[in-house]
Amino acid sequence: MKHFIFLTQEGLTKTPDDTDVENLQVLGISKGDNKEKVFENLIKENEYLRQTDFDEVVAMELVDEKQHYFSLKKHD
Secondary structure, eight states: OEEEEEEEOSSOEEOTTSOEEOOOEEEEEEEESSHHHHHHHHHHHTGGGGGSSOOOOEEEEESOSOOOOOOTTTOO
16 A cells, blocks of 8 residues: 655745745645555545645655654754
8 A cells, every 4th residue: 555645835834933934735645556546535535625726736655654753943
């Protein structure tokens, strides 16, 4: 089973101090047998995406589902 993360460059996000930042936004993570099926699963699992103005989506295959946490504040 393949795992993908879906991103878009459309839209803005806010920093904790309420500043607008142009960056990638994560639309979701999904899995399936191939990238097309994974995209279909993403939409099925997140129906609200159809109601947004997002259109251009980038899919990146993940090696595994392990998560690693870091802190920008604690990084020297």
